[in-house]
Amino acid sequence: MPDRPTGSPKAVDTLNFLKTRIVRGDWPINSRIPREPDLMAMIGVGKSTVREAVRALAAQGMLEPITGVGTFVRSRTPVASVVTDHLAEYSLEDVLVYRRALEMEAVRQAAVLRTDEQLSQLRAVCDRDRRITAGTPFAAELGETPGSFHHLVFEASGNRLLAGLYVAVMPVIRAAVRGGRLRLGADLEVFDADHAAILEAIGERDAAAAARAMATHLDHDLVV
Known part of the structure; x- marks a missing residue:
């Protein structure tokens, strides 16, 4: 590259x-x-x-x-486009399962390894997202990507490989949303509540609770 x-x-x-x-x-x-x-x-x-x-x-x-x-x-480091191109060859169902696996492991590690500064960053993003109302330009952007909250979870995991794989899959997700092949499974209020539950578990350093909260959130997230 x-x-x-x-x-x-x-x-x-x-x-x-x-x-x-x-x-x-x-x-x-x-x-x-x-x-x-x-x-x-x-x-x-x-x-x-x-x-x-x-x-x-x-x-x-x-x-x-x-x-x-x-x-x-979209990323603080260069992303291997070959990974993105490879993922685009799979069905959206397979891509969503792949993304779910990455998210679940990242949030477990984030709950254990996050720093106080990273926790503060996650809180700030949650507070910002709660102020976003439907119909605003940024609300439309949230509809095209899970937003910086998820990226911060991956950064807090401390695992650069997980973060890199996540960044590589997101262009496939965004393209599918813009093309109408994926849609949001819930509204912003549900997302805010889900993120708050994930944040609380990470704050408590409870990996199991964080994984459960993330699983609930992903059930509400993008659907085919």
């Missing part, structure tokens, strides 16, 4: 600028990065240079442009 765009030194510098902000967490997972004119002013480069860098990071799975909405952070 290429680590930088081909082209001018400005494009390389722009890619490194964007990647640093992503890796450092300045732009959290599933957040929208500044719009193109803002990036041009921030970095001091032209439109074509910004687009080249964004395309390169999108090819690495770190960014995802959504037409008419913006460009979103």
